[in-house]
Amino acid sequence: MDHLVTVLAFALLCLLYAALRARNRAVLADLPGPRPESFLMGNLAELHKEEAGKADFRYQAEFGGVARIKAPFGVDMLWICDPKALQYIYQTSGYNFPKQPERRVLSGLMGDHGLTWAEGETHKRQRKVMLPAFGSPEAKALLPVFDHYAEQVTLKWREIIEGSPDQTAVLNVIKLIAPATLDAIGEAAFDYKLGCMENSENELAQAYSSLVAGIFSSPSKSKLFWISVAHYIPMRVAEWLYANLPGKGLDKARQNKRAAHTVARQLLDSKSEALLQSKGSRDVMSIIVRANTSENEKTKLADDEMIAQMRTIMLAGQETGSNTLSFALYELARNPHYQERLRVEIRTMEQAIRERNGITFTASDFDGMPFLQAFVREVLRYHPAVPHNYRQAAKDDVIPLSKPIRTLSGKIVDEIPIPKGTRVTLSLAAYNREKDIWGEDAHVFNPERFLNFSGKRGPTVGVFANILTFSGGIHACIGWRLAILELQSFLVQLVSNFEFGLTEELKRLRRENALVMVPTLEGEPEKGVQLPLKISFAAQC
Template identity: 30%
Template sequence: MAQIPVLVASAFILRLLWRLVRNYFMNSPLDVIPGPPSGSIIGGNMFQLLEHNSWEFHDYLIHTYGPVAKIQSFFGAKWLHVYDPKALHSIYLRDQDSYYRGEQSESGVRLTLGPGLLGTSGALHKKQRKMLNPVFSGAHMRNLTPLFYDVAGKLRVAIETRVKEGPRDLDILGWMGRTALELVGQGGLGYSFDPLTAESRDEFTEAVKAFIPAFADYPWIRVITPYLSYFGPAWFRRFLLNLVPIKGIQRLKHIVDTMQKRSEEIYQAKKTAIEKGDTDLLNAVGEGKDVMSVLLRENMRASAEDRLPDKEVLAQMGTFILAGVDTTSNALSRVLHLLSQNQDVQDKLRVELHAAQEQYGRDIPYDELGALPYLDAVCRETLRLWAPVNLSNRQAKADTVLPLSQPLRCTDGTVLTEIPIPKGTMFFLNLRACNTWKGLWGEDAQEWKPERWLKPLPKAVEDAHIPGIYANLVTFISGGHSCIGFKFSQLEMKVVLSTLVSNFKFELSGKPIIWNFAGIAYPTTSHESSRPEMTLKVSLASR
């Protein structure tokens, strides 16, 4: 037993030494790809790319080096920064079996959320996806619409209570976070986290909100996660983690533990209810129509070879919560921020919503809500220009070739129309850069203009075959790893926006709003703060 730590440490050091030799001293086909100089010997360009205020560096990288560039990762590793649509189409669709999310990404997800959709690849991922696809169908979303309106109605009452005497500054991000968690809780898990009737400091809610900012504070974590398995079994890794004298790391551990504990409690209660019979679920939150109830029932009916083990079903819960709460709450906050800056757009949207409510009632039905052209345009334009997730990781499973939509001039003077990709090559795929590329979208590509969706899109966009399952955008990507919950997300956004904008007017409060670049972009009141917050002035809207 005494020799185990020594063997583990030796294996870790040997692997690290091999990577250093390979990265710093061995030639690579990527050496001739142009890119920015390294920001530091150890971190390369990673801190420039991943710090809270890295928007300017991303713009510099995009505008200076174009759709494909070489960047330096930790310890000399050569990565590719890509937003060329033909290359993205190859990675996400045509040659998708040659790529996966990468050792670093999947290891990190498995350590924090378990072996769910975001932490698996290959046959296991396909098996999980096969089980989950029917749960996120349009027909199932239609069934969830009344439940979503019920949650949005509670939000309306809560805000109305606070502004009925006159305009008031409110932390809109806080309210959007609580609402998104309740929507995912009731619609995704059949569980109520927050009745939205009083100020809430629920530990689980706070943990979910803090998860992404906590990770963003320590970008080097993603470098070490692939090596953690070398440190022995889970109990031993946990013992070592408890000894780490970094306050932020211990806070991150507490956040993960809090999310895991509550998820296990909900899962066990839900499983017990289903085993006792559907009668219990009919009297529960969501009446058994929530995603988790449907998934558990289908999993129990599945054949032995298709059935998912408990740990994988439980991991989907953490995935639903993390992927569904922060992305939706921050996207909603971004829309309301943009509407506050563009009162004419807000007024036009309110007119459309009032007209629909006069025809269909306060809760606009599923199909009619989805067909509202200006609401749809506002959502599409926000998810084009300011999608919550800006970057996606991929890693090459084998030696392959990456096709390009336009020639690339290399540092040695050669011109490439395709790039030889060595096995193990990592990619930063810049979703926002593709969504805002002037070569596709025109000179106003980086301006927020919902009206662009009320007319035909530029021919260049149609011809680019952008690998996306939504609106010619790469926001939700495509292929076997596309966002399975995008219809769920769209319904959340439209129900909440239709409820809020029809009843309230949103304006800037005077408090700073700084959007931080992170795994999921989020607002704070300063560049120095990592506390998610966004204050707007809210008042009752006139009809």
Template identity: 30%
Template sequence: MPSNIVLQLLGIGVLTTLWLFSRRRSRAATFNNLRGPPAASWLSGSLDKLVNKRAWDFHRQISEAYGGVARVKELFGRDCLYIYDPKALHHILVKDQYTYEETDAFITNNRIIFGEGLLTTLGEKHQRQRKMLNPVFSIAHLREMGEPELQPSVHPPADPPTQVSIFYQVGHKLRDTLVKMTASGPKEIDILGWNTRLALELIGQSGLGWTFDSMEENSTPHPYAVAVKQFVPLSGDSPAIVRQWLVPTIAGIGSPRFRRFLINLIPSKSLHNLRDVIDTLHKTSVEIIQAKRKALQEGDPALEAQIGRGKDIISILMKANLEASDEDKLSDAELEGQVTTFTFAATDTTSGALTRILHLLATYKEYQTKLREEIRNARKENGGQDIGYDTLSTLPFLDAICRETLRFSVNNRQVPPVSYLFRVARADIILPLSSPVKGINGDDIHEIPVSKGMHIIISILSSNRDPKLWGPDSFEWKPERWLKPLPEAVLSAHLPAVYSHLLTFIGGGRSCIGFKFSQLEMKVTLALLLEHLEFSLADKRIVWQMTGIATPHPNFDSVMPSLPIVISRAD
């Protein structure tokens, strides 16, 4: 009897092994049947073609040739998935988001740069940080920052208010400076530089309770402002193998001093410059946290005396942190990490988007004229006062301009602030598709077997301009598409997006926590600038480099971004 049981168990074991082997072979056969571009090299696969300043056309070729999912080769010939299928995106970003996490290289690189902030934490730690931060990104708090203080309607006019909202206060400074600069006639101005200064000062005052810039024409830039401006160009100015493999590998070796010694040995000027930029970012973050902690210890009068009057994001976060339970409390390293994270996330992304809007309005002047009329009418209906938060948020043409630019941009190139994301599968899993793709053998593939450790490229580019969803005009910049109901295909796709069915701010637990902050900043700035100023194209070539955050340059070899534009007084 016992021998029969042993034989039965052995039989079950053999059958199970054969079933698992057969299933693995079937999964491998399905995956290997996926189509994709041939590897460009054995070392980097297609990664250098996907991740470089000129990669726009290659991304479009992949999406048009292979559909919602393709197999591409990355470092050392490893398989990687390139995806923009809506159902697959929902599983990656929402349903199975804790299986598809940020890659080790992303986390390690960002931890070196930003410390222990939102961009560098996973799982429970990330959820805990986000729980602490959600209240300061609420609509109520944004309304307080974006609502202008109304002046009494009396004659003669009352003295200017002693306090106005942070967004309008900083926006007025930029507008007044540009008006002054164009007093003698039209002038060519690097609008990206000014938008970057504006975005940094806005996140400085509203986010950190700190000022970096007087917003005057010839003021000396703060070292932090210089470092922030250099960061994106420098971080994208090195081969993919350095960013994706070499630096993360060094980060796991020895002590911080030894790791710095190894970085110093690498013969890369851009890497050494990036090292110095990171030093500046960290030093300033520590300085801000120390100043906030001192003010908190001294009480509310000390906070009230600071920039932001204690209502900035970091002050509110630190006050909440003092009262939080031990399991929710953030460490000093986590608080310092939020400073650099907020500043980086809110500066280059929003300034780039605002610059693209002004570039497009300079290209299509009829849209600029129509938008200026809408803004002036809204101010007139508000008794000549700055436009309030609720009205500003719902101006239809202003909203359409912003949405369409965040969906699509200039010169037949879709340029969201971030064009793609990397994820890694932390376990074996099946990834379903909303539409089948043709395999190499001609069969339809309805789901993809994803192996633990496989990297996935989420294409924001391709999702936002997919003709199957957005229609045959998906590659055209058409703000009016937002003034009527969106195509049913977009609505029924159920894209995992927190904003307008667009993947620009992604979705799920790692969606952009500050996307409403960014919208408010863009709308306040456009309302103030367009009412008084007109923007026209300069006689200069502009290309948008596909760096980590898209930036305008005179050519693809340029390191420092700029966008010259002609500004004059508006009639």
């Protein structure tokens, strides 16, 4: 009897695949796209196992802004980097292109049912409560926190270099930066001192150490296959499987959840008590707790949702911050003339600060440093922390295109009708290299583009400098202002004090696709994230 039920369930699944494939094929079959590796794997392996962006750039060069790609069992999906199509999906359509359910399950694994998991009315309600904590004045008020931890990194690196024979050391910068960015987000977001820099044995520090890379980098084909076909499993079932199945990566995620929940519950209690005593602080969570109390019972966040936001903020703030800063230092090492130009600008601003009897940089000082602004923008464009977003059509729809494409049958079309349920991979990596937006040298790291360009190319897509690294529309990264301030603060401190050079190992640098983009070295996946740079003291004027 059990065997019969299994056979019938499998047959039903096959019929479902066949029906979906036939429906999608009727609409999407005429679109060009890359040849799939196999019927079982489709294009998943090349898109997710290669270095982040490599397959995207091939698709972009061969097919333009849109291509038909294959999921397992020959199911058609869309790959998109066309600016007008992205604007339509992110900005115009709102919640008509929700996140794919299998991707929401992964978000839940890393951040519970927080903002990156939520959709529709739940997402709207959560974002409304959280928005007051992420405005420009609120972000600027937290700059001293970032400055403090940038100084702590500087002191630690100075100590290491002073103890080196030739006053030069090779440091795996991402491993040394990650505890500082976690400490910074802990204090900025929660007014809580995690102490990760002082104590690497700290449970929370260990729980976040190489978290995303440890779970998602170098995924096997079987893992990619099951993530994709989980699309057809009810979300509650998929979440139960992730919560209970054995596996090294899943164990790491569960360890992170336990450690983060312990701290998050303590923080929620202390913030709520402080608010009752009218002692609320200016950290992110205090503002969210205060905003939540003003909501009515139907719209306010429950305790488990508040805890989920804490976990989401810690993950997003730590992973993307440390990775982006590491790639920024790599580009300075790779381009010494940019490093020197940035250092000259920093020295000039340091002199201006002394002349006004100031002590440290302000957000306005950062705004007054044009090359710093250009360099930060170019790092975010060239090294997007998240290479892809994943959506699906909630209804039959028609997506407009910036440039017409030629279909396989020879038609020239400037819009694409897609059926309800079609899965869409939005390529942030390829959009950030779109030549119509960024110029013919879009595949070259060149901060000058943000100094020389006046005006606007293409539709508005991204929330910052029209770069899509922070996503766009209703799902844009809520903490993008904090992220930029943190990056600027650390860059100014580190470039002011140190000179960065390349190492031989960096010839094997991989931009690893692990949901977020992380630096690793070819042939050494077991060592996790690596970005070794040669560091010495910068000349002081």
